[in-house]
Amino acid sequence: MPNSDDGSTLYFNAAVDLIDHNIQAGRGGKTAVIDSRGSHTYQDLSDNVNRFANALKDMGIEPEQRIVLCLNDTIDLPVAFLGAIKAGVIPVPINTRLTEKDYKYIINDSRATALFVSDDLFSLFEGHVNDHQSLKAIVISGKKGNVENNLSALLEAESTEFSAAQTRHDDMCFWLYTSGTTGMPKGTVHLHGNLRATADLYAKQTLGVREDDIMFSAAKLFFAYGLGNGLTFPFSIGATVILLEGPPTPDAVCQILRDHSPTVFYGVPTLFGMLLASNVLPKAGEHHLRVCTSAGEALPADLLSRWQRHVGVDILDGIGSTEMLHIFISNRPGDVRPGATGKAVEGYDIRLTGDDGQVVSQGEMGALEISGPSSGLMYWNQRTKSLDTFQGPWTRAGDKYRQDEEGYYIYCGRTDDMLKVGGIYVSPFEVEGAMIEHDDVLEVAVIGKADADDLIKPKAVIVLKDASIDQNKMREDLQEYAKSKLAAYKYPRWIDFVDELPKTATGKIQRYKLRD
Structure with a gap:
């Protein structure tokens, strides 16, 4: 958004950056999303993003207020996420596999003004929605709900024109709650510029995504990893993404690999192992994949080797985090080191520190710290934990690594493990x-x-x-x-x-x- 109010302030809205440029580039008729409901073009996506932004305004939701998105992976999630951002409202996409207690905590913690929830998940909110003083509206995605609170009906009533909020690169944009492996989840605050940083530095420069790619991520959109894979990366270049509404079982994943011919597949080590153990995984020559990626946990060398033999393509292992939004150390196409996480993604600095806080010598194990343009700002309402993690330009990952003599980073384990x-x-x-x-x-x-x-x-x-x-x-x-x-x-x-x-x-x- 290259306009400014006084000639000195440059406005930047992440939703405009990801969607409007595709319309301006003539991709309105190209398929942006394939989901359980069918195919959706970039023009469809743009129109509904604007409708959603208008709906928030009509509901009285103000810029910088939070809305919780507990939505399955259908077109409704990118519409709601980007529509909120375009309106200057803060979307908080959350894990669809949490408990009622977790959901109650997140709505209270975020002080959300609206809840957008898939119809099959609403039962986990029914018992406490009236307990949240900040909650103004509940909107249902799916067949349930009446005309007043059904998302499809809400969108149909709105205009496809919307003037984007005049946000800036460093304005608060969206939150992601950590997966809460050691306690209640923490809300990581991300900025408008963070999405573009991950697309430019990892997706384009490291992974080498292309406009003609068809992408499929087993990791869901509410995860930082899945959000990049299934929303930021394809929309940043005008590619097509496949969304799987249900769980990524081996049968469901392999059906997508066969029926929709994705060229880029984003997975996790556990799933790669399950796919290899199944009898439905396509072999080399039976698919259109050109590259796969892995994150979440380090990829065992043996698993990589078996995948290469069976499928005939590499898995690019990498490490990212909710706090850094996406991958900051990775293997590269043509440079895959089995048993290693790879090298720093361009634009990110890495250091390993010892128990004394000093940088360790090459070859020694140390705590992983990252500096880069996609770092979150803080944990919402968690001052002490924010200070422990976000230390000036450096973000502590909670992982132990060592760097070998050739510069590859080798995963050693979680700090607390x-x-x-x-x-x-x-x-x-x-x-x-x-x-x-x-x-x-x-x-x-x-x-x-x-x-x-x-x-x-x-x-x-x-x-x-x-x-x-x-x-x-x-x-x-x-x-x-x-x-x-x-x-x-x-x-x-x-x-x-x-x-x-x-x-x-x-x-x-x-x-x-x-x-x-």
Whole structure:
């Protein structure tokens, strides 16, 4: 938005940046979104974004007030998200897999003035919507709801013309709540300029997305990872995105790979493993993929190798965070290092610090800190935690890494998951990476457990590919296998077998639940 009020203030609205430029470039008739309801062009998207912005104004929702979006992945979510931004209102897309207690907390914490919710999720709000003094309106996406509070009916009544709010690059734009793996979720405040930064630096320069790409993200739009994959990146270049309304099961994902021919697929390690374990994953020559990406947890080298052999394309592993909005360290096309997260994305600076706060030497393990243009501003209403995470230009990730002699960053584990065995740090991820190579292991998580002398040693919790295997014999076999792969003090002293590991909705293993 290159206009200014006094010749010195440059306005910038993220929704204008992502949508209006596609109309101006003549892409109005091109398919922007494919969802369970059909195909939607960029003109359809633009018109409904403007309708949504007008609806908020008519509802009395003011700029900088918050609205909560608890919506499944259909066209309604990008319409609501971008429509709010265009109106200067702050959208707060939230996880659709939380509990009633979580939802009540988020509405209270954000002081939301309106709730937009998919009809199949509304039952989790019914019991407390009248308890929120700030909540002015509830709008239903889907078939339920009357004319007054049904989203489709609301949009039909509005104009397709809207003059965007005169926001600026550093104005508050949207919030994302963290997944809450260790407590109640925290609202991360992001700015209007942050979306473009991730598109320019990661999507275009690192991943190499193109206008002719068809993109599909298994990670949902309410996650920072999914928001970039399924909204920011395709709209930034006029590409097409496929949205999956339901859960990303192997059958659902593979049907999309076959029926819609995506060229870019964004996944997580757990899903890649599930797809390889299924019998429906297309092989090389049976799909149109040119690149896949992974985030959420570090990608084991063995999983990458098996994917390359079966599918015939690389997975570009990377690390991002809600606080940094998207990926800031990544492998690149043509430069994939198995077992490594890659190198810093251009535009981001990385440092690793020791317990004393000083930068560690190359090769040594340290706490990961990032400086870059997509960093969040703070956690809403969380002063102490904000100061711990957002330290001047640096953002603390909560992960331990080391950098090898060639400049690649190697994941060692979450800071609070690290084990100290005999006075030496042990990375749970290193132990997991060794054990996942065993032919009978489907998934593994390593935690610390105190022995008879109250000293911490590694313990493995494992999901077997075949649950009928003799577990006593398998326990001995796996311990010997680990000893052959690792330094002696790193092998798991105890092994438990489970049917499944506890995970967040992003696919991250919740090790604290295993410790409990």
